[in-house]
Amino acid sequence: MAKTPLDRTSRTYVAGHRGLVGSAVLRHFEGQGFTDLVTRTSSELDLRDRAATFDFFAEQRPEVVVLAAAKVGGIAANDTYPADFLSDNLRIQLNVIDAAVEHGTEKLLFLGSSCIYPKFAPQPIREDSLLTGTLEPTNDAYAIAKIAGVLQLQAVRRQHGRHFISAMPTNLYGPGDNYSATKSHVLPALLRRYHDAVAAGDDTVTNWGSGTPRRELLHVDDLARACLFLLENYDDPAPINVGTGSDLTIAELAEMVAEITGFTGETRWDTSKPDGTPQKQLDVSRINELGWKAEIGLRDGVERTYREFTDSRMAGTARNLS
Secondary structure (H helix, E strand, C coil), X not given: CCXXXXXXXXXXXXXXXXXXXXXXXXXXXXXXXXXXXXXXXXXXXXXXXXXXXXXXXXXXXXXXXXXXXXXXXXXXXXXXCHHHHHHHHHHHHHHHHHHHHHCCCCEEEEECCHHHCCXXXXXXXXXXXXXCCCCCHHHHHHHHHHHHHHXXXXXXXXXXXXXXXXXXXXXXXXXXXXXXXXXXXXHHHXXXXXXHHHHHCCCEEEEECCCCCEECEEXXXXXXXXXXXXXXXXXCCCCEXXXXXXXXXXXXXXXHHHHHHCCCCEEEEECCCCCCCCEECECCHHHHHXXXXXXXXXXXXXXXXXXXXXXXXXXXXXXXXX
């Protein structure tokens, strides 16, 4: 496909710019010279509100949209609040994509998730595995919402001829992540757990599940690069995977986190808790063939992320003491 560089003066709306993904996209686009970036916080614009979303698009008329806004969480949150994950994400996607069609947006990138693929899809997971099997039950509601977003974009392309595309990132981490004890994903949950154990002088850490599931992890700054790359180099109805092409067990990841945080005690596994999908490694051959590859190694990325986490904790403590 021919490269179609984006005009850096195009009005570009980054939906969800305060989240893990959206903040990275905003940083990268600013660094690449975009001069008309539009953002709104959730308090300024509730994308679940259809009328408010349409009014925003009518006023701003963005030419490019990166749809990174979503209700997200780890295995516990997805399993506990499935109705919220389904309802909120469906409304956000429908409102933004419909408003983009109505008000002339030419390019839109919808960010999904690797959880859209069947629980037992052949590994590494190819894009054509979509809708070929049963989903992981602990996050099926979120996955169904994201699948609906992919199909909506495909319908928009057929009916309206817009250059709307979708990308499916693997598990993400990096600055701006959610370190909640109950709502975080696997890596931030591990970083917080081991960090707190070191701070408290604990000699054991207990993690969910068996530690045997395998996970692929992509630094969010690499995803941000991929977003711009795809907007300029990809124009196809099929979703495209974004990842590193390699994975490791959660137990191996926990061992790495323990080393980085300085934890020297014992790691235990609570097998009464769910493991989730046994393996979720993406086949990234399509995006690699287009010319994009992840650049940030896992160890380096986790060390950077941990420094950012501890720096933010220290800054928060200083603010509380002042």
